[in-house]
Amino acid sequence: MKNLEFDTGMIELAIQGDQERVLRFNPEDGKIVDGFLGLIGKINIRLKELSKEEEKIIQLDLSELEKVREKNKINLEIDAFFRSELDLIFGAGTSNLVFENLCTSAITANGECIFSNFIYATLPYFEKEMKARNKKIAQIIKENRL
Secondary structure (H helix, E strand, O other), X not given: OOOOOOOOXXXXXXXXXXXXXXXXXXXXXXXXXXXXXXXXXXXXXXXXXXXXXHHHHHHOOOOHHHHHHHHHHHHHHHXXXXXXXXXXXXXXXXXXXXXXXXXXXXXXXXXXXXXXXXXXXXXXXXXXXXXXXXXXXXXXXXXXXX
């Protein structure tokens, strides 16, 4: 059987330098870009909702241990939400590839959750490709003006 090879615009990013865990995507793919940008809005809405739930827990007459348990349930909900959204954008299994068994809502040394750090690390690839694409489009328009 012969191979049909063509440029798909895919980039490959080794997760945390691990060559066995590689995220592959085309940062100019409209579906990926739309999903990625839409995710940012969805995250803000979902986090506000869950923040309200957390405030309610704080007000309840529960022991500290029970409050911690209830708050942890919310963190696990957030993790499931993040993972689900990531898999919708980049394909099934992406969240396991990227995060393995980490809880994506866990806060890191920089004060951000793991998922936010992923978004911040990925965003420059989209920005770079979109700038390059816009430049190409402007050049094509300029060359083809009547």
